[in-house]
Amino acid sequence: MTTAQLKPREMAKAFYDQNADYDGLFFVGVKTTGIFCRPSCSARRPKPENVSYFHDADTAAQAGFRACKRCHPLNADGRPPTWVQTLLKALEQSADGRLPDERMRELGVDPARARRYFRQHHGMTFQAWARSRRLNEARETIRSGEQASKAIRGYSSESGFRSAFDRAFGHAPGASAKQASIITAQIESPVGPLLAGVTDDGVCLLEFVMQKRHTRQLEAICKWLQCKAVPGEHKWLKALRKQLAEYFAGSRQQFDLPLIYPGTSFQQSVWQQLQGIPYGETISYQELARRVGDENASRAVGTANGCNRLAIIIPCHRVVNKSGNLGGYGGGLHRKSWLLKLERGEL
Known part of the structure; x- marks a missing residue:
């Protein structure tokens, strides 16, 4: 999503609210200091007339702004400082x-x-x-x-x-040979860092690092699988990084990874239907409910969507309101819009 796709009012609100969910989606140049920041920068907020918005760090640099040494905007895609x-x-x-x-x-x-x-x-x-x-x-x-x-x-x-x-x-x-554990790592992306989790059997977690959502999702999968999570490296993490890079580059439309997504029988039926939505296409919550077997369960399938622990891979971002509006998304509507535009070739 570029600044042309984000409304000025939305960018201004994200910046003055110090909303980290927008980090990497746009950058803020401060005319009085000559620096550019990510939206979540903890520095004192300047007057609105002294602020310029940019869709990427290169454009901000070309305009003469220097990267902020406090918030490190060049690392907004998840790369560690x-x-x-x-x-x-x-x-x-x-x-x-x-x-x-x-x-x-x-x-x-x-x-x-x-x-x-x-x-x-x-x-x-x-x-x-x-x-x-x-x-x-x-x-x-x-x-x-x-x-x-x-x-x-x-x-x-x-x-x-x-x-x-x-x-x-x-x-x-x-x-150890008989007990499972979840190996976690952070993966950078154009829309912010992602927390990934895998076991020997496959990928069980991919969630945007934002507020407390990723922590809640990690706790949920640990409870379902009855095991602990620890940072580390694993063959499925390496495979996931590679396939995500291809997806964000526009060269991959389907993920070829073993997935683990325990849940209620209703949640699993919803998540299985989500995987059948073609790349670049969307369906309504009502249509998803119909495919699950209950046309009146739109609200329930929306709740199941929100519980999806495999963002992007199980494409809950491809479900929208009947009117065509985006509806909800656990990772934020700005990310949902960005993912859909990526898949439609509009970025």
């Missing part, structure tokens, strides 16, 4: 998989800033995220056939490791 990338690189190089606060300060990063960022984007502090990631690596080592004693990294004793492992996964290290 440079300082976060520095932390992750140092973590990879750490022999014990740890990065104490003192080391973070040596890298020029305030630990409090890291805590805030990781709480917002991953639902946990940086240290908790690093610990969970380290435990997931240990779990994969054990599942490959190694002894638990060889998987310990960053723990002074085997008992400490086993205790932390049990808290993270809900079972002892030796039971």
